[in-house]
Structure formats: C-alpha cells, structure tokens
Amino acid sequence: MIRLLLRVLGHEYAKPVRRTVALMTTTAVAEGLSYALLVPVLQELFGSRPADAVPWLIAFGAAVAVYGVLRYASDLSGFRAGITLLRGMYHRLGDHLARLPIGWYNAGRVGQVSVMASRGLLQAMSVIAHLLAPFITASITPLTIVAVMLAFNWQLGLAALIAAPLVAAIQVWTARSMAAADAERAERDHEATGRVIEYLQAQPVLRAGGRTAERFRLLDDSLQDVQRASRRTTLSALPGVIGLALTVQAMFTIVLVLGAYLALNGSVGAAELLTILVLAARCTAPLLSLTDIVGKLRSARSVLTRLDTVLCTEPLPEPREPIQPKRHDLEFKSVTFQHGNRTVMDSVSLSVPEGQMLAVAGPSGAGKSTLLQLLARFYDVNAGAVRIGGVDVRAISTEVLMAQIAIVFQDVYLFDGTIEENVRLGRPEASEAEVRAAATAARLDEVIERLPGGWAASVGEGGALLSGGERQRVSIARALLKNAPIVLLDEVTSALDPINETAVHEGIERLMAGRTVVMVAHRLRTVERADRVVFLDGNGRIAAEGRHDELLRRSGRYADFWDVSSSWSGHTRSARRL
Structure with a gap:
C-alpha cells in the first residue's frame, strides 16, 4: 500500500x-x-x-x-x-x-x-x-x-x-x-x-x-x-x-x-x-x-x-533536444494516422507555403478536423511526418509548438470567468490596450457594450451565458491576441446566424492576414479565396487538389460536392430569410 x-x-x-x-x-x-x-x-x-x-x-x-x-x-x-x-x-x-x-x-x-x-x-x-x-x-x-x-x-x-x-x-x-x-x-x-x-x-x-x-x-x-x-x-x-x-x-x-x-x-x-x-x-x-x-x-x-x-499512461513524448522552426510553412509527408481500428489518413502528402491559405473540404468523417489536430500535435502520426518550417512537430517542444499556432474551433469552450479572463488566455501578459484592440478587431466590443458588467461579465461554465456567435467572437479575440504565425480554423461559422456570421467573418479576415492558414470548410463557400483547396474522400486520401476554380472545371468529385453544398447553402439562406 x-x-x-x-x-x-x-x-x-x-x-x-x-x-x-x-x-x-x-x-x-x-x-x-x-x-x-x-x-x-x-x-x-x-x-x-x-x-x-x-x-x-x-x-x-x-x-x-x-x-x-x-x-x-x-x-x-x-x-x-x-x-x-x-x-x-x-x-x-x-x-x-x-x-x-x-x-x-x-x-x-x-x-x-x-x-x-x-x-x-x-x-x-x-x-x-x-x-x-x-x-x-x-x-x-x-x-x-x-x-x-x-x-x-x-x-x-x-x-x-x-x-x-x-x-x-x-x-x-x-x-x-x-x-x-x-x-x-x-x-x-x-x-x-x-x-x-x-x-x-x-x-x-x-x-x-x-x-x-x-x-x-x-x-x-x-x-x-x-x-x-x-x-x-x-x-x-x-x-x-x-x-x-x-x-x-x-x-x-x-x-x-x-x-x-x-x-x-x-x-x-x-x-x-x-x-x-x-x-x-x-x-x-x-x-x-x-x-x-x-x-x-x-x-x-x-x-x-x-x-x-x-x-x-504515456503522454506524447517531448524531444530531448528540441528544434526551433525558423519558417512557418507546413507539410504533410506520407502521413498515415489510425484512430482505433480505422485508418483516418492514408499516405497523405500536402504542403502549405508560408503566408498562404489552404482550405480543406470533404464529407463528414473524411479527416478534415484530424488534419488540424495532427498539425497541433494533439496526436502523433502512425507513419510519415508533419512538419512546420521543415521541422517535424515531434522535434519541437510543446511550449514552442503551441506558441506558433492559434486555433479557433467550431465548438468553443469558455472557462467560467469574465470575458477578459477568457480573452487573456491567448496571451496572459498582454497589456490592457492590446486586449481591447483584439476585442475590437473581433467585434467583441459590441457584445461587451450590451452585457451588464462589460468586461467583468461572467460567461458561465463553458460560456453558457453567451450565444454561439458571442463565444466565437471571444475565441477569435483570443487568437488575435495570441498573434501566432500559423492559424488553424475549423469552419467557425457553420452554425451561426447571419449577423454573427458577418461579424465573425470580419474577425477571421483580420486573423488570417499575413499568416499561414489551414481552414476546414464544411460549407465550401469559404474556400473560394483560398490559395489552394484539398478535397479529402472518405477513405483517408486526397481525392483532388488545386485552386477552387480549377477543381470546378475538372468536373470531378469536388465539383459534385460543391454543387450539392451550394444547393444546400441556398436552401439554408432561404430558410433563414423566412
């Protein structure tokens, strides 16, 4: 004993x-x-x-x-x-x-x-x-x-x-x-x-x-x-x-x-x-x-x-001699990843030059969110390598890796505290002026003005006292305050009303400016301005890759998926107007 x-x-x-x-x-x-x-x-x-x-x-x-x-x-x-x-x-x-x-x-x-x-x-x-x-x-x-x-x-x-x-x-x-x-x-x-x-x-x-x-x-x-x-x-x-x-x-x-x-x-x-x-x-x-x-x-x-x-239970191993990446380009080199008995990614290879945006599309369960999680090293790959600036993420210390990346998830979790405390999680040592500037850029200041208590207003456990769009604005303000060179976005507007969607999109535009971005797109309309689009099929492989307009002209699986998604988005917008 x-x-x-x-x-x-x-x-x-x-x-x-x-x-x-x-x-x-x-x-x-x-x-x-x-x-x-x-x-x-x-x-x-x-x-x-x-x-x-x-x-x-x-x-x-x-x-x-x-x-x-x-x-x-x-x-x-x-x-x-x-x-x-x-x-x-x-x-x-x-x-x-x-x-x-x-x-x-x-x-x-x-x-x-x-x-x-x-x-x-x-x-x-x-x-x-x-x-x-x-x-x-x-x-x-x-x-x-x-x-x-x-x-x-x-x-x-x-x-x-x-x-x-x-x-x-x-x-x-x-x-x-x-x-x-x-x-x-x-x-x-x-x-x-x-x-x-x-x-x-x-x-x-x-x-x-x-x-x-x-x-x-x-x-x-x-x-x-x-x-x-x-x-x-x-x-x-x-x-x-x-x-x-x-x-x-x-x-x-x-x-x-x-x-x-x-x-x-x-x-x-x-x-x-x-x-x-x-x-x-x-x-x-x-x-x-x-x-x-x-x-x-x-x-x-x-x-x-x-x-x-x-x-x-063994945690993800830390490198004995960590390497500091000098660049912010991203690369998947023959990546295979299994979750349980299922192969989520099978020999996936792709790259994102520094300062460019990659949009990742595909049906549900194709591994889009998993791709982001592998970049952030929430998991280790079973084979191949995920690299940032030419350095395998397994050779980068967790502290340095997290400092390089800002993540905005679709489902935002806020800690039971004030709005300011949740924003400051992005960079606790930030000055008050920097926190206020990040909130303004994310259009969070509009939310703060109408809440009793303002910055000191409690968000409740999990952010329960805020709406989904308000929670997303807090999350974007947090990412803006962090000011990381790499941004990972998991389609953050898929379940928002038009007003919040517009506000969140404005914050996302400011967040992406001048950074290396990987965006998971469930709706597809967010991929039109991406430098490159990767379409994942349901078997863990890349089915199509290129610019949005190029992929549409090829009339392949991406084009079919785009047509279905566009039709669904149109019905959704009509329903919202009604």
Missing part, C-alpha cells in the same frame, strides 16, 4: 511520507509499552502495601503524557502531509492529463476522470491524514501489548500471539473475496456518474420530446446497478467481519481460561492474572476496528490503482 502510494505521489514526496509513517509507528509502540506499566501498578495495588503503587502510577502518567505528545505530533504530521500531498496530486494529475493525447479522452472516461479528480483524490489522500494512523495503531499496538504479555508470562502471551496469524489470514481472505465486488462497485459508480452527466446534458432533448415527467430509464438502471453492487460488496464483507470478531473473542476466551487454570494451580498470582486480562482486553478494541479500517484502505487502494494507471 505504501509503495503504491509513493509511486502515485512521486519520489519528491517519499521522505515526508516515510517520516510520517515512522512517527506513527513510534506512537503505536509507545502506546503499547505504556500499558506495560499497568503490571506493577496493579501488582502493588493488590499487594500488601497499596501505597507503593504511587511511583508506578506517576510513571504510568508520564508514559501516557509522552504518548499523548507523540500522538499529537503524528496526527498533525499526517494532516499536514495529507494536505500537501492532495495539493501536489491535483497539480500532478492536472499536468499529466494536459499532456495525454486527445484520443485518450473518449466518452467512457468523462465519468472516470470526474470522479477521480474530485472524490477519488480526496479518498486516496485521506490515507495519510485519516487512515494510516488508525491502521498502524490497530496493527502495532496489539503486537506490542502481546510482547509485554510474553515478557510477564510466556504461556498467556503465547496464547494471545496465536491470534495474530489468524487475524492476518482473515484480512487477506476478506480482501481477496471482496476484490471482484470492489471492482464491480467502482465500475458501476463510474457508469452512474456518466449517466448523470448524460441526463443533465440531455435535458433539452428530453423536454422537447415531452419526457420531463417520466424517469430516465438508462439512469435508473445505472443507479439500480450501483445499489446491487453495493449490496454484494456488503455481503462479501460480512464473513470477514464475523470471522474477525469470533477470532478476537476466542483469543480472549482462551487467555481467560488458561489464566484461570494457571491461577488455580498457583502458577500465576491474582494481580498478575488481572493485569494480563486487562492487557488482553486492550488488544481487542483495535483488532475489532481493523475490518472497518482495512475496508476503507482497500477502497482507497482501488482509487490509487486507477490513479496509477492514468499516471502511467
């Missing part, structure tokens, strides 16, 4: 954790040794001169005081270590998640990461603050007391010691029998979390379908699965709880019977027997608490195992 904890935390936290464990162990031993002083105390109290027990009582009080100081220090060390480790783990997990390939974030991991980053981390880090001290006390203190019993009477001490391997065997057996139930419970928890998120996100669809009054069957089934898994977990733990209680009670009964037999034979005095029984009784309380503590540790261990799995 400690090794797993240290592996998850990292080597920098090994020393404080080991120091805390050592202090907790010393405290548990001190508690057990303090009970050794009960033997002379009780012997004197039940002897002919009870007053002789006073020095031993003072010694016992001093030992308890030392134990109290140690206990305070160890608990305080555990709390401080837990808080420090929790803060460090949030940073470590966040940094690692930020470096994982985008393909790692599939839909099934939304609930998993959500639980792990909130309740999971708190549960895992509570091992140091809340669980480790009770576990060490429940394990070490009884063994220390048994050692004291052995010192005073080897027969009674040996009888008590027999319980140790039995208790250990019960804990191991319980852990093994509950492993499957714990894994199932964790899986059901993650599924239920995902269903809750799905239920909340699906509210517009459910209400539009008139299903606001009925229960959401998928969510109900998932919650019922959690309930059944919890019941199986409880039933799996029951034999271990009963077995431990019976073992501890049987141990105490054996010591009591053996002690009575030895007392009747005159081998043990009444005071000594009473002391041994008090020590044996003191062993039972921590031993009986082991089941609850070990159950919590086992649950925390499963969280640590999942954390370890995530942290062991």
